Amino acid sequence: MNAEPCGDELESVPQAEFNDPRLVPLYDLQNRWGADDDFFLALSHEKPASRMADVGCGTGRLTLALAQAGHHVTGLDPARASLNLAQQKPDADQVIWLCGTVETLPTSAFDLILMTSHVAQYFLSDAEWAQTLGHLRRALVTGGRLAFDSRDPAARAWEGWDSGGEREIWTLPDGQQAETWATLDTVSAGMVTFTGYTHFLTTGETLRDSDTLRFRTEEELRSSLQEAQFEVEQLYGGWQRQAIGAGNGELIVVARAR
Structure with missing residues (x-):
């Protein structure tokens, strides 16, 4: 439907x-x-x-x-x-x-x-x-x-979310390649904010996506x-x-x- x-x-x-x-x-x-x-x-x-x-x-x-x-x-x-x-x-x-x-x-x-x-x-x-x-x-x-x-929250999963500058490369279904990485931005009062980055190798475009999660x-x-x-x-x-x-x-x- x-x-x-x-x-x-x-x-x-x-x-x-x-x-x-x-x-x-x-x-x-x-x-x-x-x-x-x-x-x-x-x-x-x-x-x-x-x-x-x-x-x-x-x-x-x-x-x-x-x-x-x-x-x-x-x-x-x-x-x-x-x-x-x-x-x-x-x-x-x-x-x-x-x-x-x-x-x-x-x-x-x-x-x-x-x-x-x-x-x-x-x-x-x-x-x-x-x-x-x-x-x-x-x-x-x-x-x-x-x-x-x-x-x-006791497991503190966010401590492993910052990629430290290391990037992964992915091949999308349309054949385009993209590399991704992430940064941990803030941890405060049960809220964790992080940012993911996607760089498309063909176009040179980089997308930034910031999210906050409640623990x-x-x-x-x-x-x-x-x-x-x-x-x-x-x-x-x-x-x-x-x-x-x-x-x-x-x-x-x-x-x-x-």
Whole structure:
């Protein structure tokens, strides 16, 4: 199905890696199927033929796998360029694609909502996060589940994000080559700002993309979920369901709508 038009919503998600058609194919190269996808796909199998929403679905890597597994899937993302690429992939017609934010989701429509690839960390303020959780609860049936990942601030993952000037070279699907590198800019009060750079070797153009992520603690996640009428069922520290602090530096939440 065709994605709904975004209008001016594109400006509300400034991340160029999701919105710039030149960078979206690069995102796919840099973010291949991994242990996180295995985890969320296995979780989806616990109830066959579920009604699911993949919030922040991006270019549809996991979304399409969910549909291929027999689920009834809606892929939601505010980035038009990412959705355009997702819709060009095999079996894309099995998914309902929506261009928008969580307010777009219908009420009491889903058994399971996934929010993967650390999308939760893009909601920076407590008010924005609370509003997001409220809409996710509204979109779930009572007893439905929400699952998402957020990096554990105790693991200090950002310390490895500055490339120190070293660059990686990528060959894009159109044959063009690009080199990428990143800088860590600021770390303050649970907020981490970093900048990614992409230099296209053919044109000589360099794109700069600065992002800020919120690192919430386990206690902050639990409290916010409780206030939004969720009950935390599981909270893991890694993709093999390890305890917090003993896994991959993750906080992986599975919560049920009360």
